[in-house]
Amino acid sequence: MKKITSKILILASLILMSSCKKDLLDQDSPNTLTVDQFWKTENDAKRGINAAYAMFYQNGGWNRWIYFRLDLTSDEGWSNSPWTELGDWTRFQYINYNFWEGNVNTYRDTYKAIFRCNQVLTYVPEIPFADEKNRTQILAQAKFLRGFYYYYAAILWENFPIVTTLQKPTDLPARSTLADVWAQVEKDLKEASADLPEQWTGAELGRATKGAAQAMLGKALIQQHKWAEAKTAFDYLVTGAGKGYYDLVAFKDNFRADNENNKESVFEIQFSDANKTGEGDGPSSNMGSNRGQFFAPRSIGWSDGQARNWLVAEFKKEKTLANKIDERLRYTLFYPGLEADFGDKIYGKSWEWNADEAWFKKYSRDYMRNNEDYFSQVNNRVIRYADVLLMYAEVLNELGQTADAYQYVNRVRTRANMAALGTAYPGIGTNKDLFRERLKIERSLELCGESVRWADLKRWGDLDTKAAVDKVALRDPDFKNFVVGKHIRLPLPQNEVDNNTNLEQNPNY
Structure with a gap:
């Protein structure tokens, strides 16, 4: 009986195999579509x-x-x-x-x-x-x-x-x-x-806009010292048709998970903590930022990256109109005196650090939790309007329109409750070189830790000669290793x- 059954099963299998069409066995996987199968709709x-x-x-x-x-x-x-x-x-x-x-x-x-x-x-x-x-x-x-x-x-x-x-x-x-x-x-x-549209709304918010393209174009042009063309690119956001879409908001709102894609945002990366999984390209892969985990102070994150302490000193050189410390420092850096200066405990704790230590606070989550991880939902504001205003001022100065450039620096300083630039530093006047040197400081106070400084140093020629690099090395001794031209x-x-x-x-x- 077993032999008969076995022969019947073998015969049936052969019949089924011979009757199967090849295309029934050769099926496309919906999870690994080819180019020919995709790009249809x-x-x-x-x-x-x-x-x-x-x-x-x-x-x-x-x-x-x-x-x-x-x-x-x-x-x-x-x-x-x-x-x-x-x-x-x-x-x-x-x-x-x-x-x-x-x-x-x-x-x-x-x-x-x-x-x-x-x-x-x-x-x-x-x-x-x-x-x-x-x-x-x-x-x-x-x-x-x-x-x-x-x-x-x-x-x-x-x-x-x-x-x-x-x-x-x-x-x-x-x-x-x-x-x-x-x-x-x-x-x-x-x-x-x-x-590109001038603005996106609803679920499309955060995509590239005309303003983002004009700002990126301006950034590319100023790196080449194409000042007149850069002004034309920035005009759209500062004096032209896009002017009404952009403005300054509360400084701290540019680095937190709330109030994202606000009027100061020209282009920002949309991070999310929805998927707490590993990296990759899958539909459930991590869509968060690891920056906080790698840049947070010791015992909070890996502390692989720190800020230079000269920035803290620079913030404290000039008081506000209320005779207080520039509050941008409060939201920009972690440093030993933060709690004494502003009453802020870092990630809910008090820390003892070396006197010369500092860390980047922007994009951290100390305001909402006591640690960091690989899934920060805080959007990175790659280009914000304050940056555009300061670049516009730089362009005007290089074009010999220094007197007109003051107003755009002052918009940023006013938000920080600082005196007008001409009042605080009357010796600058319309001297292009002196204005440029002060603008370097204004950019560091407003934008430090926002991934623009390396391009700034290159554009200003601060890395082009040994003498210029030596000045940078006074702030950052790592530049003693810097080889000009390499x-x-x-x-x-x-x-x-x-x-x-x-x-x-x-x-x-």
Whole structure:
């Protein structure tokens, strides 16, 4: 009986196998769609641009490591991390150009973000849309994000290979110059600005706007000292059609999880603590920021990044109109005298620190909890209106319109209850050089810890000569390691140079 049953089962199986069509066994997985299967509908286009925004949540960028490059490498910050190699990459001691956390991860995620933008720009034009305006705005967002990432590539590596089309793994991108990268940034942001809406509402709030594109364009232009063109870009936000959308709000509201996307926000990254999971690209991956965990004081976070104490002293040099300490200090830095100066206990506790220690307080959550983690929901205000006003003042000064520049600095100082600049420092007058030197301080007081200082130092020429670097080193001894003509830019990851015969390593590396 067993033999008969066995023969019947084998025969039935053979019949079933011969009658099955191949396409029934060869099914597409809905979780791993190919390019041919995706990019078909308007919803696919929306998901594509959302994937480009989602790159903000990757470790190499604004989730974690970018702050080591922009904040800690500048004279505002430093690292006392027990992880020696990590600390070395904030003090210009670059030995292993392939160090993942210091270089390769950020380089890779920058290209990954650009690739996603290129996908949108390649495939979305072929997708049918019920409303053509939606297609136009998606393409404009992709151009903004690509310009955004190339801006930071120019700031960090300078000679960053430009890729604007989809490539195969065997392609070898050509070497680009810094001028090439700036040209691409300008092109993308100008085209984005033309088609982006002036504002988004509802669930779309936080996407790139025309004002964000104009502000990024202005930032790119001032780095090249294209002062007149930069003024035109900033005009939209300060004196032009976009003026009514932007204003200053309470200083502390720019660094907390409440009152986000307010009138001072020009562009901010939308962080969330909804997914307390590991990093990655999945639908439930972490969408928070790790900055607080890595920058928080000892026993609260890893304390891999600290602020330079000269900033505390700078805040205290000038009193407010009420003869008090500049309250921006209260929301900007942790330091030993914080509780005595303002009555604030750090994360609900009193701490004993060395007299010369400080930490960045912006984007911390000490106002709402007693520790940090990898899932901070506090949005990063990448560009806020105070920054735009100070950049506008800088542009006017460089154009010889110093007298007109005062009013924009004073808007920022007035919010902090500080005397008008001309009253506090009458010796400046209309001297362009003196105004520039004071503006450097005004920017550090208003914007320290907001990832703008490295670009500032480069733009001002403070890293171009040994004499200028020596002055910076008085504030930050890490700059004693700085080699003029070399450390103005990061090395390209060596594995990229080795694998691509079209690339050359950056100068002096």
